[in-house]
Amino acid sequence: MNAATNVVTAGQYLILALAWISFVVVLARNAISLVQLLTAAWVFARRIKPAPRSIDLWSRYEDLAPPVTVIAPAFNEELSIVNSVQALLQLEYPEHEVIVVNDGSKDATMERLIDAFDLRPVERQQLVTLQTTRVRGVYASPWHSNLLVVDKDNGRKADAINAGIGFAVTPLVCVIDADSIIESDGLLRAVEPFMTDNGDLVAVGGAIRIVNGSTVEGGHITRIGLSERWLPRIQVGEYMRAFLTARIANAHLGILLLISGAFGVFKRSALIEIGGYRHDTVGEDLEVVVRLHRHLREQRRPYRFEFVPEVVCWTEAPESLDGLRNQRSRWEQGALETLVRHARMVGNPRYGRVGTVAMPLMLIEDVLGPPLELLGYLVIPICYFMGILGSTFAIAFLCLSFVFATGISIGTLALEERQLRRTPNAADLGRIALAAIIENFGYRQANLVYRLRGYWKFMRKERTWAAVPRLGFTTDQAAPGTLPPAADPHAAQDEPTPYEHHLAANAPADAEWRARGAAA
């Protein structure tokens, strides 16, 4: 009898402990969100807004804006590729080259490009080889001198980007998804921080919004709108939380770990130094930024990442639960792969705030958060009905999960309305606010389940890349996991530009590093 009682008691203690752990983790996640919201509000209040008419200055001194290569990897994009490339060629920027990398598409992507832009094979030497698959050919257009199309065997997105980086000759590269819709002045806005850079800026991310519900013609947004469906509407709020609070706060605190794969401007030499994007992860955008942090910290070089809150790019959100499931499980899997690969950074003071703050936060957010919050939804009601937890505790958990989280979403929306005002009208503002409330009843929980699926895929070491169903975007194929080759330090160096010479002359540490790199 006593033994049975002891087992019951032990079981109760275990359930109670799990309930408390869930509560603490949910509390911690909310506290993190609150700090991020307050930090973002502080940054917005004090920031010097970007020049309203930066184009005036830059068009006058156009060769001052550093040349940029926009790298657009494309796989089975026959429906949209021509419009996308036309839009990229029309970006407002003094000097930019567009490199489209056809990653072994099985549809007519390449034929569409050849017909639309009258492409002809050309000889163009690749400065550095980072891709692991064969380049079949390089094409240029007689009518668009700033367009280069690289046709290669399929090797997934990271491999395609790496091929593009290898062909880029500009100091900056802008990595995008082929279906990203870039704001006409998005590139200009994102590169603006480089105008006053003292040489330590490595990459810039920008805010991304959801295009569902907007009117897109010829690769341009002609009317901003909100989707009729609730699933994309909820994601609008989610994107705002991610880009307007988390990224801004993290960038301000020097712990930005993610520059979205849909749009990011990088110093080309930095990407080459670390061997480009990894081929063996589904979260290559997160991994590359973490690896840059790690590399630069280990080299003891000053560096920074910046984030531009202005909307620079629009992307399509999944409109079905299947699409959402694939996307979220992939994100989770990517986060876990990155955390495991860079586990030695977690809590390690050698990596500064990135090691002591950012990586542990990622651990809470991506490893502990999803299963424990989900567990809380199951365990706390059980505890309540078993009588081992009071109703106050159960209500507190629900308040933290639903009410406080809604407060964060509404606060973010208020911040957006106060500072950026990119929501089309008051009615849409109301709808997004409503979506922030509805989100708590089913969507959040479903998301947690999808993220657990990411756990499962991570543990099974799955490498298949289940695509998010989108217009003109189908499935990608698996490629064997391969490590990027070590970069040639000579190739990593950019063509020196005037102001960089000054930096080299004035910053002995940097010059010394360059010399070491060259010697190696």
Added chain:
Amino acid sequence: MSTLLAILTGPAGLAIVASIVFASVNGMIMGLLYLRRRSAERKAAREKISDIAISRQLITLIQQDDFAQNIPPLAALDQQQLHRVFVDLMRLLRGEEYERLLKVADLMGLPDVAVAQLDNSLSARRVDALRVLEQFPVPRAIEALVERMGNDPDESVRLEAAAALARIDHLPPPHDIIEMLGLRHRQLNRLHEAIFRTSALKYAHDLVVLTLDVSLVHVRPLLVEALGWSRDFSMLPVIAEHAESTDPETRSAALRAARELGHPGIEDWVVPMLRDPVEHVRAQAARTAGKLNLRGAIPLLTEMADDPSWWVRKRAIDALERITPRQPFPAKDDAA
């Protein structure tokens, strides 16, 4: 009641209260912003009509000979709306009409609010004020911009002031720019380059003097490069002199300046620089030779196709393609 109080003061109770209060406060703020947006949307059509009416009044006013005597009092009008209308109109007007409208803005005291805002403790607000002043380049506004450029405690505000003055072509002489922005010891960036380039049209001879100042070695490449933007061919001998500098940065800057001036008479000193011992100088020389179509550079550029530096090889090949163009795109049949 006391039970409820006891519950709410415990840790779980605090979590409940904090959640509700936090969500309610944010909800109220959002509600106010929502109402403000609705009100703005409703007013938008009316404001548009009102904007047109004010624009017409202003156009009529500046066409009168005694317009300065008929300025309406500012207090009677919405400051924000007035600012918007003035800026829109100033983008459309040119010549005397523009000058008269500027005078009206000055007499109505439009820059005054911005001048007062320059004392704000937040750098961001001071920059907002600078941008307003830039739109009304009356003497008071220019004076305020120069004052900020020289005295603001925040380096980024000083740089913004300089950029604003550059945009309205009222930069102080280059020597003052160097001192005000503290460039003797500061790291240089692209915006500094832009500022010197702007000043070159007005202050080319001042720049020449400064390029010879031994205490300005750090800034010299920027000054030499700016000479290329002077549109003055008489600067070429000075640039050629700096092309012989022992400092490779200055030699590079001289090549860029020469390239910008675009005078083919520089072949004599550009071609030997294709043999410069420093890689980036050779690359600049190749670019300059290519841009200015210097046929005398062809033999050396051809040799440079074997240069150890990838960048030099690329620039040499690019230059050769410009000087001796071959059909860059094979016909489709050939390609097949």
